[in-house]
Amino acid sequence: MPIFVDCDWGKKNNDVSEKYAIRGYPTVVFADPDGKEIGRLGKRDAASVAAQIEEMAKKHPGK
Amino acid sequence: MRMRFVAAAALLAAACGSAGAQDGGKIAWKGKGEDVKAVMAQAKKDGKAMMMFFTSEG
Numbered sequence: 001m002p003i004f005v006d007c008d009w010g011k012k013n014n015d016v017s018e019k020y021a022i023r024g025y026p027t028v029v030f031a032d033p034d035g036k037e038i039g040r041l042g043k044r045d046a047a048s049v050a051a052q053i054e055e056m057a058k059k060h061p062g063k
Numbered sequence: 064m065r066m067r068f069v070a071a072a073a074l075l076a077a078a079c080g081s082a083g084a085q086d087g088g089k090i091a092w093k094g095k096g097e098d099v100k101a102v103m104a105q106a107k108k109d110g111k112a113m114m115m116f117f118t119s120e121g
Contacts, residue, residue, distance in 0.1 A: 001106040003115045004092035005099050013099050017117055026118040033107045053114065060112035 030056050092116070 007017050007025065020029050020037060028041035030052070038059075041052065093102045106113050 001102070001109070001111040001113050002090050002092050003099065003102050003106070003113050004094040005115050005117045006095070007117055007119050009119045016099055016103075016115075020115070020117070022117045026116060029113075029115045029117065031113045031115060033110050033112060035103060035107065035113075038112070056112045056114065060110065 032060055 005013050005016055007013050007022065010017075019035075020027075020031075022029075029037055030039040030041075032038050039052070039056065042048065093105075103113065
């Protein structure tokens with residue numbers, strides 16, 4: 001599930017950004033359904049991003 | 064000569080057509096204008112992994 005978290009330079013969603021130790025923008029974090037971080041976006045080329053998303057989706061296909 | 068030109072033009076048109084179809088796709092982001100925690104709770108309920116895009120639009 002893709003979730004857009006607008007932090008508005010620290011004015012919004014502070015608790016969520018602190019939970020994942022966000023230090024800069026943009027940052028993409030992958031988390032399991034329980035909210036546990038399972039990875040962060042590495043390479044930003046299209047093929048790598050798609051591969052990483054697919055890997056995460058396979059591990060957690062949803063109900 | 065004319066046939067080569069027609070074949071090349073057809074090949075170019077096909078390549079442009081396939082390139083045009085690649086619009087990069089659209090992602091239906093959750094959380095825009097919504098309570099992020101509620102969206103995360105829904106993801107947990109649905110058993111879905113999350114891809115969270117932290118940014119600043121302010």
